Amino acid sequence: MKFIVTWKTPQATAVEAQARFLQSGGGPPAGVKMVGRWHGMSGGGVVIAETNDAKALFAWLAEWDDLLAFETTPCLE
Numbered sequence: 001m002k003f004i005v006t007w008k009t010p011q012a013t014a015v016e017a018q019a020r021f022l023q024s025g026g027g028p029p030a031g032v033k034m035v036g037r038w039h040g041m042s043g044g045g046v047v048i049a050e051t052n053d054a055k056a057l058f059a060w061l062a063e064w065d066d067l068l069a070f071e072t073t074p075c076l077e
Contacts, residue, residue: 002035002050002075003057007068009043017067026064031056048075 009017020026028034028049035048051057061070 001052002048002077003072004075005047005049005057005061005070005072007044007047007064007070009068011043013067014043017064020064020067028060029056032060 026037031051031053033050035050037045037047039045049057049060057072061072064070
C-alpha cells in the first residue's frame, strides 16, 4: 500500500531538522520503500512511501516527530 506523507517544518525547529537530515539522510527503515521525496521551498514537502507494515511507517515518522509536523494518508491508485 502506498501512503502520501506531507510535512511542515516549524520555524523553531528548522535549523535542527536540516542538521539531522544532512547527518542521517532521512531514509526509511527496513520494510518501507520511499517511492519519492520532494522538498518545497517553504519548509515543507511530501513523501510517497510504500509498505505493508504501517508500524514501520509510523516508526520512521516518529524519529522526526520532535521536529516536523506530519499528515499521512493512504493513497489509492
